[in-house]
Amino acid sequence: MRLIGSLSPGETIGVLFVALFGGLAVLTLIVSLLGARAQRRLTPAHRRRQDATQRDLVALWTSAIVFWLGWVAGPVGTTLLFLALSFLTLRQLITLIGTQRSDHRSLVMVFYGLLPVQYLLVAFGQETLLTVFIPVYGALALPVLSALAGDPSNYLARNAKIQWGVMTTVYGLSHVPALMNLETPSAPQLGPGLVFFMVVVLAVAQWVQTQAERRLMLPPLSRRISRYFTLRGWLLGALAGALTGASLAWITPFGVLAAAVLALGVAAAGLLGSFVLQAIARDTGPRRWNTHRTVTGAVGLLDRLAPLCFAAPVFFHSLSWYFQHVPLQP
Template structure:
């Protein structure tokens, strides 16, 4: 621990990525060895999904590719600096919002509002992030976009389902743009005595939220389920939710040394972020039920990012909560 504390911020962040990619490489090697062992014990059928074992193998292969992609994006965001991080997450927001819009029943009168959202509001939101204008960043979408979009929509002279159509567009911007834009903002956030270590905050958030999600999925299958919202998600229960929050708190305790927080503060921050992300996942599940789909995106989608919003939904809800708690409670610098 003393040796780690003696390293400067760039050396600590580099060590973080070495450990991250090392764990992914080890996991990939283990997956390959397990697949080779499985193939040596049984004849492989012509259809790779003919037996559950092969289906699970393909599922884990897909998940490992997603993890490698996410880690690579995280690394690219760090080495490219504030501008690169802002641009990378801006592209992710664009793709996620486009995926959201493909499931909406839009009308001709919505085209102006969508153009405003995609090509004005989204770039402005990430521009304020890159410039570290966090005061303007926090109100850009909740205030100005929520006023501008209905004005533009009204000028299109189409009052049919006016409130519903505008609410859908505003909600998509809130989740896909506003929520996700807090991820690069974490990288740019500075604390007293913690300058240049913003990547650790984002890493901490992703780890605690991921740990909480895994624990919640495990608990939902092992514990007796009492669904809170049966018609939305039969797997979501408060018992599983508490299990996920508790696991996230333990992960936060294990990683508190990479943050500016004390041990109990890291546990509290981790628990709140994981809880918010889990509730966000429930909200997005309700939106999918309303749209009549099981996953965001599909193979016939034009988004080019299959299921991206399914991957990002938890982060879209947990990142804003984590960011604002860290900035205001812990008095982060501008």
């Protein structure tokens, strides 16, 4: 810890990524060896559990590589990376929920107006504007364009779908590069550490929730949406996220208690984001988003990024309040 404390913020994040990839490599090796050893004795139920574990590992590797690429690329590269991710996830969501010909003007505004402007605000560090641009000005502009198309059929439902898609895939995800670019006079290069903090907290919370749901066999909160999402699993995942945040307080400008509280909000919001996206998936048809990979051109992106869509805005706005009211650690 003394050695890490002597490193610069950028070097500290580099060491953390090395540790993260090393831990994932060891975990992957252990899972592969255990799976190969027990392959012949697996029942169908155990085989399904092993497949789910493999999917979780792939998701962890994918998330780690994406955020490593974002860190290496710097602020501009991170902004462009998440702009592309927002475009792909929005395209996937719009394809699945379906639109009409009269929605053409609104979709042009979404893809070629709201999306690039939101990320330009992120790139130029306009923290206040990026938090209100889509919820205020986008929410006012899209219904006007839809009304100008002259088609009143399903007007409210059509506009709600498009606005919800923009809020989830553009507004929510754009807060990740906004976090990456965040810094204060007393804490330069603050952003990468905060994003690392958020991603690790979410990963641990999701893993703990998944294990609790698979092993405890508790009654689900809403069986028609998810047969596995339970109140106790959500609480355990959120608590695990809080404990993880407290243990990572040393890479943030927060104290241990503040880091735990912020991590609790991140974990709770991220897990609920996955639950909400499952509800949307049930409504649109596919049980898993990645079953429609050939239609949308994006393989399971909404599955992977759903927690971030909810957690990133909550974390960003919590930090804005924290930095305004609580002095940073020296």
